[in-house]
Amino acid sequence: MADEIKTFKVTIDNITIDVPAGTTVLNAARQIGGDVAPPAMCYYSKLQGSGGKCRTCLVEVAAGSTADPRPMPKLVASCRTTVMDGMIVKNITSEKVKDARAGVVEFLLLNHPLDCPICDQAGECHLQDLGYEHGKEGTRYEFPRRTFEKEDIGPYIQLHMTRCILCYRCTYVADQLTDKRVHGILDRGEHAEISTYISKAVDNEFSGNMIDVCPVGALTDKTFRFKNRVWFTKPVDAHRSCNTPSCCGNTTLWLRGEEVFRVTARKDEWGEVKSYDGKPGWICNTCRFDKKKTSDWTIEGVTKLNRHSVISQGKYEGLVMPKETIQEVMGGREPKLLMNIHDESEVNNPKIHLSEINGPAHSENFEN
Ligand code: SF4
Ligand code: FES
Secondary structure, X not given: OOOOOOEEEEEEOOEEEEEEOOOEHHHHHHXXXXXXXXXXXXXXXXXXXXXXXXXXXXXXXXXXXXXXXXXXOOOEEOOOOEOOOOEEEEOOOOHHHHHHHHHHHHHHOOOOOOOHHHOOOOOOOHHHHHHHHHXXXXXXXXXXXXXXXXXXXXXXXEEOHHHOOOOOHHHHHXXXXXXXXXXXXXXXHHHOEEEOXXXXXOOOOOOOHHHHHOOOOOEEEOOOOOOOOHHHOEEEEEEOXXXXXXXXXXXXEEEEOOEEEEEEEOEOOOOOEOEEOOEEOOOOHHHHHHOOOHHHOEEEEEOOOOOOOHHHOOOOOOOOOOOOOHHHHXXXXXXXXXXXXXXXXXXXXXXXXXXXXXXXXXHHHHOO
């Protein structure tokens, strides 16, 4: 007879669940879901060894276990702490946690620029969400922030180190998905930075996954940069049979009309790539950067997004058009547009396909 799986009872924010022994507090909280799950900027369940760097997932352990119900003296990182039987944990019900998390956000933002209006990650940035949900209105930091030049690391990825929060996720991707890592974290403390050191190109077939795991706008897709804001695009689930070994071929296409602006892996509610048959759904660079036509894909339907995400605005499923009443109130006359912007201006010329322009679009792209 197979051994019975040992389970532990854990109570998080007054909700009790049973989880297998060895489960971390963070993963137990994710099983409950919603606000009970602490935010995680460095932990990534599909990357071994991730977590323990950023401290955003701090929780209070009000009772260690049934056997030893003493509270833990300090807040603990929930991504690195495993549950014990009878453990009582406080996340959003703890004032200490809320205060500490606001402090962690303040530290993460010490050097991170507040350039969301021009950052490609805006709308899907975990640090932006963290700042809004747990941060404070102001900063007490008065010193110059450290800045870096933007760096092209390979043909498809741009590194903007100024935005990096040193979560290490991209280095784990390079270690665990590619055969030889050519970038990493150099130097220590205030001087630590992500780099290839000798401006070496990151050209592995799975390097694009570094963009997907980056929680901020430090690693961006050069084929999509400045082409569009994500909330103006329409994400759809799509697949193709890909010949690259280990590529799952299941993606999200980010469309504007019929144009494919961007291809990414599909993400779950925690912002991590989804799993297929128990394996993470990483995608190859051919699917991500070379298949930019809808005819390359079998489209399954509109991607289901969290209702609270800015990207979900105006993309609800089952939307019913309200009854058109203009003609009725105008005594049967058809409404007439005052002017068609495309007749008047070459800017935004609909015949120019932004997704086919290499890099950001400039005014020259619209000249006759
Ligand atoms: S570049 Fe992005 S993924 Fe890599 S360490 Fe910095 S924040 Fe993390
Ligand atoms: S998510 Fe736990 S320390 Fe970063």
